[in-house]
Amino acid sequence: MSQVLPAEGGLRRVIGDGQALLDGEVDLTPEQHLDLYRGLVLLRTYDERSLVYHRQGRVGTYAIFWNHEAMQAGSAFALESRDWIFPSYRESAIGLLRGMPASTVLSWWRGHPAGWWNPEDYNVASICVPIGTHVPHAVGFAWGSRLKREDRVAIAYFGDGATSEGSFHEGATFAGVLKAPVILFCNNNQWAISTPVAAQTAAPTLADKAIGYGMPGVRVDGADVLAVYEATREAVARARTGEGPTFVEAVTYRTAPHATADDPSIYIDEERVEEEKENECVGRYERYLLRMGVLTDLEAEEVKQEALELMRTAIAEAETEAPADVSLVFEHALADPPASFADDLLELRRILGG
Ligand SMILES: Cc1ncc(C[n+]2csc(CCOP(=O)(O)OP(=O)(O)O)c2C)c(N)n1
Ligand SMILES: [Mg+2]
Numbered sequence: 121m122s123q124v125l126p127a128e129g130g131l132r133r134v135i136g137d138g139q140a141l142l143d144g145e146v147d148l149t150p151e152q153h154l155d156l157y158r159g160l161v162l163l164r165t166y167d168e169r170s171l172v173y174h175r176q177g178r179v180g181t182y183a184i185f186w187n188h189e190a191m192q193a194g195s196a197f198a199l200e201s202r203d204w205i206f207p208s209y210r211e212s213a214i215g216l217l218r219g220m221p222a223s224t225v226l227s228w229w230r231g232h233p234a235g236w237w238n239p240e241d242y243n244v245a246s247i248c249v250p251i252g253t254h255v256p257h258a259v260g261f262a263w264g265s266r267l268k269r270e271d272r273v274a275i276a277y278f279g280d281g282a283t284s285e286g287s288f289h290e291g292a293t294f295a296g297v298l299k300a301p302v303i304l305f306c307n308n309n310q311w312a313i314s315t316p317v318a319a320q321t322a323a324p325t326l327a328d329k330a331i332g333y334g335m336p337g338v339r340v341d342g343a344d345v346l347a348v349y350e351a352t353r354e355a356v357a358r359a360r361t362g363e364g365p366t367f368v369e370a371v372t373y374r375t376a377p378h379a380t381a382d383d384p385s386i387y388i389d390e391e392r393v394e395e396e397k398e399n400e401c402v403g404r405y406e407r408y409l410l411r412m413g414v415l416t417d418l419e420a421e422e423v424k425q426e427a428l429e430l431m432r433t434a435i436a437e438a439e440t441e442a443p444a445d446v447s448l449v450f451e452h453a454l455a456d457p458p459a460s461f462a463d464d465l466l467e468l469r470r471i472l473g474g
Contacts, residue, residue, distance in 0.1 A: 130325075130339055131339050131340055131341040131347075131371055132338065132339065132340040132341065132344075132347040132350065132351055133340075133341045133344050133347050134146055134344055134346035134347045134350060135344045135345070135346055135347070135404050135405065135408045136408075138407060138411055143408060143411065143412070144346070146346045146349060146350055148346075148349075150414045152197075153409055153412075153414045153415075154409075154414065154415065154419075155197075156193060156194070156197050156345065156349070156405075157405060157406070157409060157415060157420075157423065158423055158426075158427075159193040159196070159197065159216075159217050160189050160190065160193045160345060160401070160402050160405060161402060161423050161424055161427050162216055162217070162427045162430070163185070163189040163192060163193055163213055163214075163216065163217075164186070164189050164402045164427075165424065165427035165428055165430075165431055166213045166216060166222060166225070166427075166431060167184060167185050167186050167189070167213070168186070169428070169431040169435070170182050170184075170213075170226070170229065171184060171380065173226070173435055174229075174380045178230070178435060178439065179226060179229040179230050180229055180230060180231055181229075181379055181380050181381050182229050182379060182380045183209045183210055183212065183378070183379045183380075184376040184377060184378075184379065184380065185210050185211070185212070185213070185376075186375060186376040186400075187343060187372060187374075187375050187376070187396065187397070187400045187401055188210060188211075188307055188309065188342070188372065189345075189401055189402060190342060190343050190344060190345035190348055190401035190402075190404075190405070191277075191305070191307050191342045191348055191370040191372070192211050192214050192217070192277070193217060193345060194344075194345040194346065194347075194348030194349040194352065195275060195277075195303070195305055195348055195349070195352040195368070195370075196214060196217045196218075196275075197217075197349050197352075198349050198352035198353040198355075198356050199273065199275065199352075199356060200273075201218065201243065202243065202270075202271070202272050203243065203272055203273040203274065203275065203356070204239075204243045204244070204245065204258070204261055204262075204265075204272060204273075204274045204275070205218070205243065205244045205245065205274075205275055205277075206245045206248065206254045206255075206257055206258040206261070206274060206275065206276040206277065207244065207245065207247050207248065207254075207277050208247070208248050208249075208251075208254065208277050208278050208279065208282070209247055209248070209249050210277065210279060210307060211247075211277045212225055212228065212229070212247050213225045214244065214277070215237070215242050215244045218242040218243065218244055219242065220237060220241075220242050220244065221434065221437070222430055222431060222434035223433075223434040223435070223437035223438040224237055226434055226435055226438040227438045227441060228247065230438060232438070232441055232443075232444055233444050233448060234438070234441045243272075245257065245258075245261075251278070251279070251281060251282045251285050251287075251312075252278055252282035252283075252285035252286075252287040252288040252291075253285075253287045254276055254278070255276050255278060255282070255287055255288050255290075255291030255292065255304065256287055256290050256291040256294065257276075257291075258274040258275065258276035258291065258302055258304075259274070259276070259291045259292075259294050259295040259298075259300045259302050259365075260294070261274045261302075262274035262295070262300040262301045262302035262359070262365075263294070263295075263298050263300040263302075265301065266300065266301055266362075271360065272301070273301045273302065273303065273356050273359045273360060274300075274301070274302045274303070275302070275303040275305055275352075276291070276302065276303070276304055276305065277305045277307060278304075278305070278306060278307070279306070279307050279308070279309065279312060280306060280307070280308040280309065280310060280311070280312060280317045280320055280326060281311075281312025281313075281315060281320060282306070282312075283306060283320060283321065283326055283329060284312075284320045284321070288304075291304070292304060292329075292330075292333040292335070292365075292367070293333060295333065295335065295364070295365040296333035296334035296335050296364065296365060297334070299362065299363070299364035299365070300364065300365055301359035301360065301362075301364070301365070302359065302365045303352060303355045303356065303359065303365065303366055303368060304335075304365060304366070304367045304368070305352070305368045305370065306326055306367065306368065306369045306370065307342065307370055307372075308326055308342065308369050308370060308371045308372070309342075309372050309373065309374035310371075310372075310373050310374060311374045311378065311384075311388070313378045313382065314378075314382075314384070314386075314387045325337075325339060325369060326367075326369045327339045327367060327369040329367065330366075330367035333365075333367070334364075335364060335365045335366055335367055336358075336366050336367070337366075337367040337368075337369065338351045338354075338355070338366060338367070338368050338369065339369045339371060340368065340369070340370050340371070341370075341371060341372075342370030342371050342372040342401075343372050343396075343399060343400065343401040343404060344401070344404065345401060345404075345405045346405070346408070348368075348370055351368050351370075352368060354366070355368060372396065372401075373389075373392050373393065373395075373396045374388070374393075375393050375396045375397050375400070406420055446465070446468050446469065446472060447465055449468075450464065450465050
C-alpha cells in the first residue's frame with residue numbers, strides 16, 4: 121500500500137529528513153527502487169558532465185537541469201514503455217530513461233544531425249524548444265491514441281513560464297474537453313529565465329489553473345522523487361481508465377542558471393539557491409534508500425561510476441561523428457526550396473571557409 125504524507129505548503133511529500141520529518145513509503149520493490157535510483161543518477165551525471173563538456177567547448181549552449189532530475193525520473197517511472205513522452209529542452213536527456221544512447225543527446229546539443237532520433241524508436245518526441253508548443257501535440261497524440269484504442273498515455277513536460285502561453289491554454293482546453301489521456305507536467309522552478317513565477321500568474325498556485333480546464337491539479341515537492349512518482353502514477357491511472365487529464369505542478373527552486381549563457385546572480389535569491397542545494401533530489405533519495413536498507417554506500421558509488429563511464433564513452437562516440445555538411449540546413453528546411461537557397465549555400469560555404 122502506498123502512503124503519501126501531506127506536507128508543508130500543500131506539497132505532496134514521501135521522503136522525510138531522517139529526523140523529525142518521517143519517511144513515507146511507496147509501493148515499489150527494492151529492485152524498482154534501485155532502478156529508479158539508477159535513472160536519477162544517470163540524469164544527474166549526464167547534466168554535470170554536460171556542463172563540463174560545454175565549458176570545454178565540446179557541446180554548445182546547454183539547458184542545465186540540475187535538481188530537476190526527480191521530476192523527470194519520478195514521473196517517467198510511472199509510465200509504461202508504450203506511453204509517449206513530449207519533452208522540453210529542460211528534459212533533453214529524458215530519453216536516456218528509455219534506452220536512448222547518451223551520445224545521441226550529446227549530439228543534439230552539439231548541433232549535429234546524429235542528435236535526431238526517430239520518436240517511434242523510444243516513444244519520445246523531439247525536444248521542444250519553443251515554449252509550450254508541444255502541449256497541443258501531446259494532447260492531440262493522446263486523443264488520437266484513444267480513438268485508435270491503443271491504451272497509450274502521453275506526458276508533456278513544460279515550465280512555469282509555459283503556463284502563460286497560448287499553446288498551453290489551447291492544449292489544456294482540448295485535453296479537458298476531450299478527456300484526453302494526458303498528463304500536463306509542469307516543472308515549476310519558479311523562474312522563466314529572469315521572470316519570476318509571480319509575474320506569470322495572480323493565482324495562488326499554478327495547480328489552481330487546472331480547475332478552469334476541468335481537470336485535477338496536484339502539487340508535489342519536485343525534489344521528492346517518490347512523491348512525483350506517486351502523483352504521476354495516479355494521473356496515469358486516471359488517464360488509462362478514461363477519466364481524462366491531470367495537471368501536475370512539481371515545485372522546486374532553480375538552483376542552476378537557466379542555461380549556460382545565463383548569469384542568474386543579478387536576479388536570483390542566492391540564499392534560497394543554497395538551501396535548495398542542501399536538499400537536492402539525488403542526495404535526498406539516496407539517504408532515504410540508505411535508511412530503508414535498500415542501498416549501501418558501496419552500491420551507490422558503483423551506480424555513480426557506471427554512469428560516469430557511460431558518459432565518457434558517449435562523448436567519445438559523439439565526437440567521432442563526421443562533421444555534418446552545412447547543405448543539410450537548406451535541404452531539410454522546405455519540401456520545395458526556392459532557387460535562392462543555392463546562392464545562400466555558396467555564401468555560407470564561403471563564410472565558413474569551405
Ligand atoms: C515561444 C517562445 N517564446 C520565448 C522563448 C524564449 N525562452 C526560452 S526559455 C524561456 C523561459 C521558459 O521558462 P519556463 O517555461 O519556466 O521553463 P524553464 O526554462 O524554467 O524550465 C523563454 C521565454 C521560447 N523559447 N519560445
Ligand atoms: Mg521555469
